[in-house]
Amino acid sequence: xxxxxxxxxxxxxxxxxxxxxxxxxxxxxxxxxxxxxxxxxxxxxxxxxxxxxxxxxxxxxxxxxxxxxxxxxxxxxxxxxxxxxxxxxxxxxxxxxxxxxxxxxxxxxxxxxxxxxxxxxxxxxxxxxxxxxxxxxxxxxxxxxxxxxxxxxxxxxxxxxxxxxxxxxxxxxxxxxxxxxxxxxxxxxxxxxxxxxxxxxxxxxxxxxxxxxxxxxxxxxxxxxxxxxxxxxxxxxxxxxxxxxxxx
Numbered sequence: 637x638x639x640x641x642x643x644x645x646x647x648x649x650x651x652x653x654x655x656x657x658x659x660x661x662x663x664x665x666x667x668x669x670x671x672x673x674x675x676x677x678x679x680x681x682x683x684x685x686x687x688x689x690x691x692x693x694x695x696x697x698x699x700x701x702x703x704x705x706x707x708x709x710x711x712x713x714x715x716x717x718x719x720x721x722x723x724x725x726x727x728x729x730x731x732x733x734x735x736x737x738x739x740x741x742x743x744x745x746x747x748x749x750x751x752x753x754x755x756x757x758x759x760x761x762x763x764x765x766x767x768x769x770x771x772x773x774x775x776x777x778x779x780x781x782x783x784x785x786x787x788x789x790x791x792x793x794x795x796x797x798x799x800x801x802x803x804x805x806x807x808x809x810x811x812x813x814x815x816x817x818x819x820x821x822x823x824x825x826x827x828x829x830x831x832x833x834x835x836x837x838x839x840x841x842x843x844x845x846x847x848x849x850x851x852x853x854x855x856x857x858x859x860x861x862x863x864x865x866x867x868x869x870x871x872x873x874x875x876x877x878x879x880x881x882x883x884x
Contacts, residue, residue, distance in 0.1 A: 640696050647696075651689040658682060665732075673738045677727045680745045684723040691716050708763030712756055719752035772825040779823050779831040784816045786838050790845050797849050804859060805848070812866045815873055823876075824883050830876045837869045 662678045691712065699705055726745060730736040736744070791809040794802070823831060844865055848854050855861075 643696055644693060647689060647692045651685065654685050655682065658685065669735060670738050673731050673736070673741050676738070676742045676745055677731045680723050680749070681727060683749065684720045688716055688720055706763065708759055708766065711759045712763075715752060715755050715759060719748065719756075722748050722752075769825065772828065779827075779835075780816065780819060780821050783831075783834055783838060784813070786842065787813045787816055790838075790842050793849065794845050799848075799854065801854070801859060805845070805862060808862055808866050809845075812870060815870055819873060819877050820880055824880060826883060827876060827880055830872065830879065834869060834872050834876065837865065837872060841865045841869065 658681050659678070662674060662681075695709060695713065698709055723745070726741075726748065730741055730744065787809065791806065791813055794805050794809055797805060799805075841862075844862065848858060848862075
């Protein structure tokens with residue numbers, strides 16, 4: 637964190653120096669033949685410098701939270717480098733050297749800005765979609781582990797039940813736990829809805845077991861209700877495994 641703050645201070649100082657240098661250079665050099673073209677050059681240079689500064693801060697914030705530099709971040713840096721180079725090239729060649737007609741020159745700088753913004757936006761959108769997909773893959777991959785943890789927690793809670801039927805309840809939960817242990821641990825984003833159904837069914841089982849522990853006299857059909865819940869979870873789990881096998 638302190639290192640990032642130091643870098644931010646450095647970048648801010650460099651940015652301020654570059655802006656002052658740009659303004660001073662344009663004012664001192666000036667171009668009597670076209671004030672309009674000079675203003676366009678000044679605005680284009682300031683926009684490019686500000687864009688580079690903003691992207692540098694964005695890089696610090698993003699790269700600091702990632703294990704490795706994302707490729708999309710490098711692509712964005714390349715676009716910023718090309719955009720800045722084109723702006724400086726246009727200013728030196730088209731304005732200073734060739735003295736291009738002012739409105740043509742302004743149009744060229746505007747086109748460069750628009751194309752660069754579109755390219756950067758496309759890269760950003762791709763990066764956002766890739767990030768969402770990666771997050772969904774990570775969520776799906778750890779979903780079975782979370783399901784197993786919940787089943788294990790329910791089983792541990794059930795072992796505290798002081799009732800003659802406690803052994804039967806524990807056996808039902810143990811059998812269900814074994815089915816999760818022997819299922820494919822790596823899921824797929826396409827299985828998101830099925831994983832969500834399993835989570836809902838496990839929540840119902842958790843509430844059911846918690847209610848049994850609270851009641852002094854559980855209903856006569858508690859075992860049938862418990863079997864129905866565990867069988868529904870097992871059935872969904874089997875369907876999940878079949879669908880997952882078909883995707884691989």
